[in-house]
Amino acid sequence: MAAALQVLRHLARAPLGPLLWGGPLARLASSMALAEQARQLFESTVGAVLPGPMLQRVLSLDPDSGELKVRDRSFQLRQNVYLVGFGKAVLGMAAAAEELLGQHLVQGVISVPKGIRAAMEHAGKQEMLLKPHSRIQVFEGAEDNLPDRDALRAALAIRQLADGLTADDLLLVLISGGGSALLPAPIPPVTLEEKQTLTKLLAARGATIQELNTIRKALSQLKGGGLAQAAYPAQVVSLILSDVVGDPVEVIASGPTVASIHSVQDCLHILNRYGLRAALPRSVKTVLARADSDPHGPHTCGHVLNVILGSNALALAEAQKQAEALGYRAVVLSTAIQGDVKSVAQFYGLLARVAGARLALPGARTSVEEDDRLCELAADLQLPDLQLKEALEAVVGAQGPVCLLAGGEPTVQLQGSGKGGRNQELALRVGAELGQWPLGTVDVLFLSGGTDGQDGPTEAAGAWVRPELSSQAAAEGLDVATFLAHNDSHPFFCRFQGGAHLLHTGLTGTNVMDAHFLFLQPQ
Numbered sequence: 318m319a320a321a322l323q324v325l326r327h328l329a330r331a332p333l334g335p336l337l338w339g340g341p342l343a344r345l346a347s348s349m350a351l352a353e354q355a356r357q358l359f360e361s362t363v364g365a366v367l368p369g370p371m372l373q374r375v376l377s378l379d380p381d382s383g384e385l386k387v388r389d390r391s392f393q394l395r396q397n398v399y400l401v402g403f404g405k406a407v408l409g410m411a412a413a414a415e416e417l418l419g420q421h422l423v424q425g426v427i428s429v430p431k432g433i434r435a436a437m438e439h440a441g442k443q444e445m446l447l448k449p450h451s452r453i454q455v456f457e458g459a460e461d462n463l464p465d466r467d468a469l470r471a472a473l474a475i476r477q478l479a480d481g482l483t484a485d486d487l488l489l490v491l492i493s494g495g496g497s498a499l500l501p502a503p504i505p506p507v508t509l510e511e512k513q514t515l516t517k518l519l520a521a522r523g524a525t526i527q528e529l530n531t532i533r534k535a536l537s538q539l540k541g542g543g544l545a546q547a548a549y550p551a552q553v554v555s556l557i558l559s560d561v562v563g564d565p566v567e568v569i570a571s572g573p574t575v576a577s578i579h580s581v582q583d584c585l586h587i588l589n590r591y592g593l594r595a596a597l598p599r600s601v602k603t604v605l606a607r608a609d610s611d612p613h614g615p616h617t618c619g620h621v622l623n624v625i626l627g628s629n630a631l632a633l634a635e636a637q638k639q640a641e642a643l644g645y646r647a648v649v650l651s652t653a654i655q656g657d658v659k660s661v662a663q664f665y666g667l668l669a670r671v672a673g674a675r676l677a678l679p680g681a682r683t684s685v686e687e688d689d690r691l692c693e694l695a696a697d698l699q700l701p702d703l704q705l706k707e708a709l710e711a712v713v714g715a716q717g718p719v720c721l722l723a724g725g726e727p728t729v730q731l732q733g734s735g736k737g738g739r740n741q742e743l744a745l746r747v748g749a750e751l752g753q754w755p756l757g758t759v760d761v762l763f764l765s766g767g768t769d770g771q772d773g774p775t776e777a778a779g780a781w782v783r784p785e786l787s788s789q790a791a792a793e794g795l796d797v798a799t800f801l802a803h804n805d806s807h808p809f810f811c812r813f814q815g816g817a818h819l820l821h822t823g824l825t826g827t828n829v830m831d832a833h834f835l836f837l838q839p840q
């Protein structure tokens with residue numbers, strides 16, 4: 318038995334090859350190899366968007382002249398640089414920035430997720446950590462991605478630093494996903510607890526990140542351009558790692574260095590849409606009413622340079638390269654996957670069916686109804702960059718294993734009080750969909766993972782599934798539909814096959830939304 322396991326482990330690490338196809342042991346080994354490759358591909362995807370290298374691609378400093386280049390703009394440094402930052406990837410970004418700026422950096426304050434330093438130390442990721450005598454003060458907070466007292470303290474320290482700057486100073490702002498929860502500074506009389514409750518309710522009812530952050534901006538001193546305003550007249554350079562589809566700088570971390578263009582009416586529409594307008598606390602009503610009659614109007618941000626450092630597209634481009642190196646025909650389907658997780662799961666389920674049929678028998682077609690239904694599902698999701706036709710054409714011409722890659726952030730409308738995250742819920746739903754179709758002679762694996770390494774309030778990054786999921790779960794006494802009805806994907810995957818389908822990376826120190834991989838391999 319031990320020897321057989323050794324063989325399987327070896328096969329799991331070995332590149333895919335025709336040797337692995339055919340026969341029951343070979344099928345098991347092939348299945349393990351596929352899962353192992355999916356994990357490795359996910360790691361490479363994350364590796365492509367680690368903060369340090371991304372920052373170094375955009376920033377350079379001439380040590381003799383003190384000229385800082387940010388893409389094609391130059392800034393003269395004379396020990397006049399201050400730094401603030403907030404987000405899941407900001408610790409590594411700050412470490413890289415401090416190294417580059419040297420003596421020019423006077424002082425910094427960053428707000429990063431609770432436990433991130435210990436996690437990076439534990440993982441031996443020294444490049445993500447600040448040096449012992451760093452000039453940057455670190456606050457850890459926002460446990461489970463919710464604004465808390467620690468994050469509030471960090472936000473106040475950041476505001477104080479920004480308030481004290483002069484026209485001779487340069488403020489470097491490091492921004493990444495998760496920044497909204499790490500920079501809470503509610504406008505009085507709104508309290509932190511009230512803001513937290515409203516954010517939680519909006520998220521649970523399926524509000525998009527654009528909607529959520531429109532409300533956050535209206536209730537915050539620092540979001541929606543407030544930080545840039547506080548730093549004026551200093552020059553401000555914001556370096557932004559995008560975790561939002563389309564990289565909109567006004568949405569990422571609620572745009573603290575981008576003037577908000579939203580009106581109170583926009584906020585009221587959103588609150589109406591999610592049935593929250595009637596129950597608003599008095600403080601929120603007061604702040605919204607005041608904003609309507611604000612004589613200063615919106616903040617202006619002419620003194621700011623906002624630069625996107627990296628995004629999901631960069632990560633998937635690397636995944637595509639790696640998958641091709643492993644012998645797959647790889648296609649990036651979309652980097653803008655959004656919409657309800659149920660619709661997204663139906664789309665992937667049917668895509669596997671349609672693509673699998675074409676891969677098994679290149680001349681054959683699935684039924685016209687199935688093709689039409691797939692197009693309908695795709696149209697409902699409104700994915701601006703979807704390469705569906707190209708992907709299906711690539712499948713027909715592949716004559717071997719195929720990997721379809723996508724990225725984005727589906728939305729979960731919470732119905733139950735269960736524990737889970739977008740990625741585990743999506744994987745579970747796709748697993749259930751795959752079980753409905755006869756996939757014949759094609760091996761299928763679907764993986765969904767959050768590039769930050771934390772899927773919702775769980776320790777897993779995501780999960781992977783195969784078409785046998787529902788039947789194998791039933792054999793263990795686990796009913797997929799029941800877990801789904803309670804949004805309980807995490808306990809499901811913890812129990813199913815002893816947790817073997819969970820994707821565990823620990824906090825990665827970066828954050829460019831989620832990655833979805835669909836592997837199709839002829840047997």
Ligand SMILES: Nc1ncnc2c1ncn2[C@@H]1O[C@H](COP(=O)(O)OP(=O)(O)OP(=O)(O)O)[C@@H](O)[C@H]1O
Pocket residue numbers: 405461462494495496520521560728729730731734735736737738739742767769771772773774803804805806828
């Ligand atoms: N039980 C659950 N099942 C499925 N999804 C859940 C569950 N609980 C929370 N979620 C979803 O998890 C998401 C929050 O997770 P997470 O903290 O990973 O967010 P995030 O979007 O990655 O954060 P950020 O964008 O700020 O980096 C929300 O979209 C929420 O709907």
Ligand SMILES: O=C(O)[C@H](O)CO
Pocket residue numbers: 493494495496497498526530560561568569570571
């Ligand atoms: O922090 C936030 O607002 C989200 O992660 C989107 O950037």
